[in-house]
Amino acid sequence: MAVLLGGCAGGQSLTTGGTANAQAADTGMAGRWMLAAPNAPMCGINFRGAAGAREGSVAPEGGCPGKFFLSRRWKLEQDTLVINDDEGNALASLSLADGQYKGQAAAGFPVTLTRPVVPPPQ
Numbered sequence: 438m439a440v441l442l443g444g445c446a447g448g449q450s451l452t453t454g455g456t457a458n459a460q461a462a463d464t465g466m467a468g469r470w471m472l473a474a475p476n477a478p479m480c481g482i483n484f485r486g487a488a489g490a491r492e493g494s495v496a497p498e499g500g501c502p503g504k505f506f507l508s509r510r511w512k513l514e515q516d517t518l519v520i521n522d523d524e525g526n527a528l529a530s531l532s533l534a535d536g537q538y539k540g541q542a543a544a545g546f547p548v549t550l551t552r553p554v555v556p557p558p559q
Contacts, residue, residue: 465489465490466484466511466513467485467488467493468484468552469483469552469553470483470484470538470550470552470553471550471552472502472505472548472549473548473550474502474503474547475546475547478500478502480497480500480505482496482498482501482550483497483498492512493510493511494509494511495508495509496508502548503546504522504528504543505528505542507522507523508520508528509521509522510523516533517530517531517532517540518530518531518532518533518538518540518550526543527543529543531548531549531550536552537549537550537551538551
């Protein structure tokens with residue numbers, strides 16, 4: 438239950454310093470991320486997994502570009518985040534840089550995955 442509730446905290450930021458693996462492992466992938474691609478609206482993707490997990494499930498919110506509506510699993514392989522569909526086919530491979538994941542969809546277009554920014558309470 439705590440993992441599911443932790444996924445609601447979409448405003449988490451990534452730590453600074455260290456390698457991409459250390460950053461991803463420290464903050465975990467769990468929670469809501471925003472997927473952006475050229476000429477397409479941004480869409481939310483919810484990553485699930487235990488704190489520090491190297492793999493887990495994915496639940497796209499809808500309106501995602503390409504075949505990202507089929508996203509079901511994620512896995513960190515060395516310095517690369519791979520998002521797979523329900524048949525295990527890679528939909529994208531992304532690398533962590535400057536607090537966000539950047540890479541390319543299997544269909545050939547560039548994609549970016551970032552944490553949504555939550556404004557501070559007033």
